[in-house]
Amino acid sequence: MLNVQNLTFSYQKSPILKDISFKVDIGENLAVIGESGSGKSTLLNLIYGEFDLNQGQIFWKDTEILGPKYNLVIGYDFMKYVHQEFDLMPYISVSENISKYLSRFYPEESEKRTNELLKVVELEAFANVKVKTLSGGQKQRVALARALAKQPEIILLDEPFSHIDNFKKQSLRRNVFKYLKDKNITCIVATHDKEDVLGFADTMIVLENQQILEQGKPEALYNNPKTPLIASFFSEFNVIDDQIVYANQLKVIDKSNLKATVITCYFKGYHYLIEADLKEEKVFFEHDTSIEKGQEVFLSISE
Numbered sequence: 279m280l281n282v283q284n285l286t287f288s289y290q291k292s293p294i295l296k297d298i299s300f301k302v303d304i305g306e307n308l309a310v311i312g313e314s315g316s317g318k319s320t321l322l323n324l325i326y327g328e329f330d331l332n333q334g335q336i337f338w339k340d341t342e343i344l345g346p347k348y349n350l351v352i353g354y355d356f357m358k359y360v361h362q363e364f365d366l367m368p369y370i371s372v373s374e375n376i377s378k379y380l381s382r383f384y385p386e387e388s389e390k391r392t393n394e395l396l397k398v399v400e401l402e403a404f405a406n407v408k409v410k411t412l413s414g415g416q417k418q419r420v421a422l423a424r425a426l427a428k429q430p431e432i433i434l435l436d437e438p439f440s441h442i443d444n445f446k447k448q449s450l451r452r453n454v455f456k457y458l459k460d461k462n463i464t465c466i467v468a469t470h471d472k473e474d475v476l477g478f479a480d481t482m483i484v485l486e487n488q489q490i491l492e493q494g495k496p497e498a499l500y501n502n503p504k505t506p507l508i509a510s511f512f513s514e515f516n517v518i519d520d521q522i523v524y525a526n527q528l529k530v531i532d533k534s535n536l537k538a539t540v541i542t543c544y545f546k547g548y549h550y551l552i553e554a555d556l557k558e559e560k561v562f563f564e565h566d567t568s569i570e571k572g573q574e575v576f577l578s579i580s581e
């Protein structure tokens with residue numbers, strides 16, 4: 279397993295991460311979430327061995343991950359990292375970028391693996407296209423396939439689908455995470471997108487103020503968000519009488535002591551999100567049909 283023990287790190291004086299500890303089992307998918315600047319990428323960099331820790335230790339199985347002070351070449355064979363900025367070879371083809379690190383002594387195996395990965399990232403049609411002509415999202419998909427090519431034991435993904443358009447995103451996520459599960463590859467995903475987490479992550483950790491604010495299964499964090507920050511990651515929410523209430527937990531009923539006046543109505547596909555005024559405070563709730571501005575409604579909190 280990956281074992282991060284009491285990790286503390288700073289680029290300059292002030293710490294970015296303080297006394298961080300967690301474990302990830304073999305084959306497990308861990309999501310690291312947090313606001314922009316909370317240290318998600320820094321944490322992945324440290325797990326990869328890009329920087330030396332100020333304090334603490336990181337182990338993959340029995341191997342201690344060490345930074346540049348101890349290693350001439352950064353990184354380990356068992357680990358791959360897909361950075362937010364992917365560096366590919368622009369003047370060779372998609373296929374060649376993926377197969378570049380596979381052995382030349384097994385051309386058939388190498389071709390088979392490359393084709394398998396082209397399928398995972400849905401780039402079969404681009405196999406022979408030069409990478410420099412691809413869009414940002416397509417390049418990101420090549421970077422993912424290349425990282426998977428050598429079948430690492432553990433893979434670090436930094437906002438792995440951020441450049442990929444919505445038409446492709448859903449199926450690509452399913453392909454990639456399914457591939458990782460099938461091959462029992464441990465995976466750590468840094469993201470601010472709940473879609474990268476729900477349905478895929480076994481566990482998640484939330485970074486805030488240099489520390490782990492919360493850690494657990496996505497269901498547990500969703501059902502019992504400890505702070506508004508965690509609730510905001512999942513959905514639109516309200517704080518009513520010190521209680522966090524998701525917009526879909528508020529229902530319109532005939533009469534209640536929560537009387538609100540509709541301000542705006544947003545079309546969301548299978549429902550509408552309604553912004554209303556509740557005792558001079560904004561409140562959000564979901565509704566099957568649109569409601570006109572100015573209309574009064576009575577709300578109730580459902581479990």
Ligand code: ADP
Pocket residue numbers: 289290294312313314315316317318319320321
């Ligand atoms: P996230 O990925 O969650 O957005 P980062 O890990 O990129 O957060 O950044 C965490 C903090 O560290 C930010 O305040 C950022 O400005 C700072 N930081 C990131 N990289 C460097 C660096 N190479 N040198 C100095 N500060 C950095």
Ligand code: MG
Pocket residue numbers: 318319320362436468
């Ligand atoms: Mg980042």
